[in-house]
Amino acid sequence: MKKLAIVLAITGALSACSSTNQLDNVQQRAEQERQRQAQQIQSTIKHAPDWFVKRPKNTPDVVYGVGFGSSSNMMMAMDLAESEAYRQLCVGSGGTVDSQSKVFRSDRDGNGASVGSTAIRTRCPTVDVTGAEVVQNEVIANGNRYNYYVLVAMPLGDANSRLRAKEAIRQLRSLDSQAQSEFKELDSIRR
Secondary structure (H helix, E strand, C coil): CHHHHHHHHHHHHHHHHHHHHHHHHHHHHHHHHHHHHHHHHHHHHHCCCHHHHCCCCCCCCEEEEEEEEEECCHHHHHHHHHHHHHHHHHHHCCCCCEEEEEEEEEECCCCCCEEEEEEEEEECCCCCCCCCEEEEEEEEEECCEEEEEEEEEEECHHHCHHHHHHHHHHHHHHHHHHHHHHHHHHHHHHC
C-alpha cells in the first residue's frame, strides 16, 4: 500500500509538471506568433517606399492616390492596392465614393494553400477617372505574402488628354445622333 501511495504521488507530481510544460509551450507558441506578426508589421513599414509614405501633394493640374495591398496571392494584393488608390483619386478630385464590398478570404500560411474571393464595387459617379495611370509601384515579399504599394496620378482639366479625347468622341456621337434625328424630321415633312 505504501508503494502504491508513493507511485501515485510521483505520478501526480509528474502529471502536474507535464501540464505546466504544456501550458508553457502554448504560451511560448502564442508569444512567438505575436513576435512574428510584429516583425511582419515592422517589415511592411520599413520597406514602404518614400513616395508611399510621403505621397505627392495634389495640385490644380494633378491628383494623386496611393494604395497598399497584402495577400499570399499577388494579383489580390494588386487589386486591393489599386482599388484604394483610385478611391483616393475620386475623393481628391472632389467626388464622393459609393462603395460596397463582400470579402471571403482564407490564406493558410505554411502549407501553400490559398483560397480567396473578393468582390468590391467602388463607384465614383461624380468623377471620371479616365486618364489616371500608375506612376510608381513596388512589390515586396514579406514571408509568404506579397506587399504591393502603388501610386496613381490623374491629370486634371486640359492636362488630361485622354479625358479630352473621350469627351470629343462623346460630343461627335451626340452631334451625329442629333443630325440623324433632324434628317428624319425633314424626311417626314416631305411626305
